[in-house]
Amino acid sequence: MTPQAKLQQLGITLPPVSAPAAAYVPFVRTGNLVFLSGHIARKDGKPWVGQLGKQITTEEGKQAARAVAIDLMGTLQAAVGDLGQVKRIVKVMSLVNSTPDFTEQHLVTNGCSELLGEVFGDKGTHARSAFGVAQIPLGACVEIELIAEVA
Template identity: 75%
Template sequence: MTTQDVYAKLKSLGIELPAAGAPAAAYVMSAQTGNTVLLSGHIAKRDGKVWAGKLGGGISTEEGREAARAVAIDLIATLHAHTGDLNRVTRIVKVMSLVNSTLEFTEQHLVTNGASELFVEVFGDAGKHARSAFGVAQIPLGACVEIELIAEVR
């Protein structure tokens, strides 16, 4: 369970949630079964545009971490839109990260830390989650990172 107000924590981190995104194809941004909320993959954006590129091919690990953090903020915005109150989130259960990578790039886990660390900053112990981080040949629209999330709510 979160021990402090999530919105106060976001404010203290200087994070203003954007409007939740809309689906770009035949799917919904979130679905719920019981107390489990599943969020569709969100792609990295910078200044409102797709953050395109390939890790190991022009985008550094540190830039990838920043992209993953930006995706996490968008995921939190979608979670807010779905729940109506982020204080209802009892656990970030699972994060799956796809990192658009060259064959030689092997730091997908470090890129994904940009999102994982933010979830812990925002939700405290409830932000600690299981995780997978994959290197992939391409992501829709050429985005450098895509992340999906599973959360538990009350």
């Protein structure tokens, strides 16, 4: 099944690329690699604000990371024209706005990783890092960046 067909089956419509909030571009392609800038979690079109271990639960954080994955795929599609061109999701790096004692950043990030695996199959399995950080721009709960190999 193609990534587009899988998204349709899941009822997911990819959003257009968001305008950068500062001095950067949403993606850079060099050779067969596409580097996507960090995307923050959004809910109802606004930053999904809060801190894991304080106002946001692990399960809510996982949903926020899933929402980021949808935005990332929208940017990736804009970068390559067709998600069928993706040969591999290479790397995901996740920043989780969390309290000092919160230790489930990896479980939050699964929201992104699991959706990428569902949409891209084996091509969606990737290397990954998940970090707890003191704050993310605009107070967002999660920010994720992605590297993909494309045809």
